[in-house]
Amino acid sequence: MSRTEGKNLRVVVYEGAGSQPLPDEDRFAMISSLLAEGFEVTRAAPGGDVADADARTMLVLGRFDEKSPPTARGLDGETTVHFRDVTGVPAEGVVEVAREVRGETGARDLTAWKPWFPVIDYDRCTNCLQCLTFCLFDVYGVDGKQEITVQNEDNCKTDCPACSRVCPEVAILFPKYRKGPINGDVVRAEDIQREAMKVDISTLLGGDLYGSLRTRQRSARERFSTERDESKALLERKRCLGKLKKDLDIPDEVLMTLPSAEDIEARAERARLKAEKRRARSTTVADTKPAPTEDDWGI
Amino acid sequence: MSDAVTPRVLYCNCTYAKVVPEETKGDVLRQLCDSGVAFDAVADLCDMAARSDPALAKIAEGGPVRIAACFPRAVKWLFHGAKTPLPEEGVEVLNMREAPADEIVAGLLAATAPETEATAS
Incomplete structure (x- = not known):
């Protein structure tokens, strides 16, 4: 099962x-332990309103006065409710009870991943599609209206905020990033200026980021093929991409897993086709947002 | 006597990252647990948004809600990205990355319903 399924x-x-x-x-220990294990928890209280059931399995824990039914069907007919009496059960035991029910019901069992993916602030986004052309891992796509969207969250490389650093409008967030405005903090005028400078990274590498990557990878590959020294190759690749790492805050492990030059060329071509499609559409359909120009693309 | 709807409370534990101060998270949750109010708590809103979890729709569509999580801009667009945008009114996001626990809890348990779009604390 993928990290984003279930x-x-x-x-x-x-x-x-x-x-x-x-x-x-006990209540605090129980709820905090369950949250730490990835469960969603509802504290029910008289007169209080909580989110409605959403047609899935639910586990009700309590210190019941009488024997409770092991399962029941929700009023919607779609929600299965399991009951467990936890009288005298400590917090860690309660988590174990929840794990058992999770196992029995096939609910999602995932306790250790960092949900890291871009979130688009559409109040700021101008649909320039720079993020789509920049990302090497096909995280972005365009929807039926040819608007930029995040399509493959799972593909995003943990701790890599590079696409947000090249967004000219500071419209890409990573809520788990350590600093603003990328973490969702308010965007200030100085942020826009600073981020505009970051965009120049692509020109810094010759005006064509993909071109630069291709050239660097090709030259590195040629060198490596004669030298046959894998550790040297690794070092060289690191050195070549050091500038990117420093200025775009790209983690080492992401740099080391960049697609091959051929893959980069193929995806750049796909991105170009998507842009052309959008451009063609914008000439035939009234569109409030301008199609990106060649200059916008930088390719 | 006011007919104001009591907003629901949603707490995000940001379980899979260490960007919200542990002390703030713990204090907020402890005070919520002790308060006697009903509330929903999720392990991680980002995780739910990545999966477009249908539970987000129940949160977004259930009327006024106060959300203890992180930056309001992030929360707003997380819901939007999951195809379950939060309503323009009746939602208040309280930012545990910046505000102290007591301020967050006071906001969550305040008597009146939020009337405007998410505001940062």
């Missing part, structure tokens, strides 16, 4: 009629 198990901590209230400390 549904989490929703756990309801119930303390209403027919059950005993939890001591504050």
Whole structure:
């Protein structure tokens, strides 16, 4: 199963009629432990409103006065509800109970990944498609209206914010990035100026980032083929891409997994075709957003 | 007597990253647990958005809601990216990356419903 597939198990901590209230400390320990394990948790309380059920499996935990039914069907007919009495069960035991139900029901079991992918601020985005042409991992695509969209979150390289650094409008966020405005903090005038300078990175590498990468990879490959020294090749590739790493904050592991020159050429061609399609559409359909020009593309 | 709708409360634990101060997260959750109010807590909104989790729609469409998470701009566009945009009104996002726990909890448990679009704390 992919990291972005499946549904989490929703756990309801119930303390209403027919059950005993939890001591504050136990409630906190239980809920925080469940969240740390990737479960979604609802604390139900009299008179309080929470999110509706969404047609999936739900686990209700409580210190029930009487034996509760092992499963029930939600009023919507689509939600399966499991009950577990956790009287006298410590927080770690409660997590174990939830894990068991997760295993039985086939709910998503994923406890260790960093959800790292770009989020587009459409209030700022001008659909210039620079991000689409820049990203080497096919994270971006265009939708039916030829608008930029994030299509393959799973492809994004953890901790790599490079596309946001080349966005001229500071419209790409990575909520888990350490600094603003990329983390979603307010965009200030100085951020726009600074990010505009970052865009120059592509020109710094010769005005054509892909071209530069291709040239560098080709020359490096030619050198390596004569030298046959893999460690030297690795060092050389690192050196060649050091500028990118420094200025765009690209992690080492991402640089070392860049696609081959052929792949880069192929995806650049695909991106070019998408842009042409969008350009053709914008000439036939009234469109408030201008199609990108050759200068915008830098290719 | 006011007929104002009591907003729902959503807490994001940002489980898969260490960008929200642990102390703030812990304090907010502890105070929520002790408050007696009903609330929903999710392990990580980013994770849910990456999966376009249908639960996001239930959050977005369920009426006024206060969300304890990170930057309002990030939360707004996370929901949008998951094809479940938050409504323009009735949503308040409280930023645990910047505001102290007491301020977040005060905002979450305030008596009146939020009337305007997400604001940062």
